[in-house]
Amino acid sequence: MSAVNTIWVLFGAALVFFMQAGFAMVEAGFTRAKNSGNIIMKNLLDLSIGSVVYWFVGFGIMFGTGTFAGTIDFFIQGNYDAALPSGVSIWTFVIFQTVFCATSATIVSGAMAERTKFSAYCIYSAVISLLIYPISGHWIWGGGWLSQLGFHDFAGSTAVHLVGGVAAVCGAKMLGPRLGKYDKNGQSKAIPGHNIVIGALGVFILWFCWFGFNGGSTVSMEGDAIENAGLIFMNTNLAAAVASVTTMIFTWIKYKKPDVSMTLNGALAGLVGITAGCDLVTPAGAALIGLVCGVAVVLVIETVDRKFRIDDPVGAIGVHGACGAIGTLMTGLLATQDGLFYGGGFRFLGVQCLGVLAVIVWVAVTATITFKVTDLAVGLRVSKREEIEGLDTNEHGLGNAYADVLPAVPSDSLLTGVDSVLGVKKPVQDVPVEEAIPIRHTSGYAAPGELGVLTKVDIIARQSKFEELKAAMNEIGVTGMTVTQVLGCGIQKGATDYYRGVPVDVQLLPKVRVEIVVAKVPVEEVVEAARKVLYTGHIGDGKIFVYDVRDAVKVRTGETGYDAMQGINEV
DSSP states (O other): OOHHHHHHHHHHHHHHHHHHHHHHHHHHHTSOGGGHHHHHHHHHHHHHHHHHHIIIIIHHHHHSSOSSOOOOOTTSOSOOTTTSOTTOOHHHHHHHHHHHHHHHHHHHHHHTTTTBOHHHHHHHHHHIIIIIHHHHHHHHHSSOHHHHHTOOOSSOIIIIIIHHHHHHHHHHHHHOOOTTSBOTTOOBOOOOOSOHHHHHHHHHHHHHHHHHHHHGGGOOOSTHHHHHHHHHHHHHHHHHHHHHHHHHHHHHHHHSSOOHHHHHHHHHHHHHHHTTTTTTSOHHHHHHHHHHHHHHHHHHHHIIIIISOOOOTTOHIIIIIIHHHHHHHHHHHHOTTTOGGGTOOSHHHHHHHHHHHHHHHHHHHHHHHHHHHHHHHTOSBOOHHHHHHOHHHHHHOOSOTTTTOOOOOOTTTTEEEEOTTTOOEEEOOOOOGGGSOOOOOOOOOOOOSSOOSEEEEEEEEEGGGHHHHHHHHHHTTOOOOEEEEEEEOOTTOSOOEEETTEEESOOOEEEEEEEEEESSSOHHHHHHHHHHHHOOSSTTOOEEEEEEEOOOBOTTTOOBHHHHTOOGGGO
16 A cells, blocks of 8 residues: 555545535525525535445446446445555545545536426436446446547546536426526526625635546556646646636627626636646646637537527536536647647547547436436426425425525614714715705695595515516506515414424514505505415415505605605606
8 A cells, every 4th residue: 555645545535525515605606595405405415325326336337347337346345456546445446436426416416406306306316326427437437448449538527527517418408497597588587696605615616626636536646646746736727717717708708798607617617628638738738728618618508598498507518518528529639648739640539529429428318318217206396386485495494594694784874974083973964955856845744634545555475476476566557665575474383494303493484575555556456466476375375464554755845645656757
């Protein structure tokens, strides 16, 4: 055994393990808050399920002897001395390969986010780690037919990322787009992620861990591997940096502003692209790979979304699928050994093309079968109601992934300036009347002697129903409303949730409160329209309260009653 080699491989395994945190942050940040808990669970279970089934039989299929596949070796009982790197023990190599397998599985999570049943996803995660990834991995790294032909994929542009990217295409296509993603004419509509900062943190975590992903794949720190590791680190960083700059400039030109989320995708695209040939290309070659991937990721994400109408919330298909293939093919061009641009001829490039094509076909067929059988068995997609309300609540009983983060307005938010002596903030003064816009003043306020014609409708409803409610109100002529995010529960005392297996007795559920004062539109029409869109038949649909309003005063003009409630065009 070699202590330095063992430490190096274990260190690389630890970094690749931590990539799960990066993927979780990217996927959670690029999707909506109501599904954050579900994203975290899927990434956790990718690692956990993958570790178990890869130990159970996946490792034997990948590294056992054979041309198409290895051997069925339950719990790794066989002899793998021929596959082990120099000076590295069997279990060191197993854990290193395990975390690579989990990485391939978790790529699909982002593309299928926000509408997939958790049970169905767990089945897929098991199958890819049990069969799909190990067999294609055997072809490339386990002594299979592609490796015998000379196919080169140093750390997994094809073996890991293309496998995950192709499976992502199959899953996202079979699921269909999220509700509201495309309009009736098929035009794509943006559904922004809820936290770009978390997404950026995930990208930086992945970039950092990629040094273990690529550098650790030397599986040695002795002899020539010492110098090669430095080149691999350099190429890895350079490709990501060039891709980031390229994507930033490209989106700046294309969208008139540099796009943040796409630039983050660009960094990942460069990392994916350089993974195949990071040991064989020069820094100039790495920069060229980064340049191509930085442009390609934007074009592929747009094409997948707008032309093929495949809804991929995080861009996994473009980042991992397209750039995994591009990086592998460009290795056939730019490798200093046998690369076409270095006088190596077309054979090496042809083998690279064959390998990419073979893996695409293999994964497309097996993933499609997996998703189809899973759909027939348990169903792939959640119901419309569950998707609207969010997977956190319906799949996991999690009321809110950010339960303690509530919007707050500072009590001194309307104060500016500081008294130079006392250090006390001074209140902002109103705009002088003579500087205000010209208005038609009315006589001084006099309270009406009897109830006016104004009625207040106070609606407590599910947050997911707000857009439908707003549209319904606009249709009947109600345009003014006050909206507040609130917490509360009805007679059912919330929903029974569990934390660490212990039931939480009373839950204050997130709701939206919409206050409407009507004068012209009949109140019965408002109530009926609200009831119609809010009704689901389930506990928690909300309540509608109706009050008489004594009077209203428009501050700007001094108008009262009915007149105060009219817009400019209705006066």
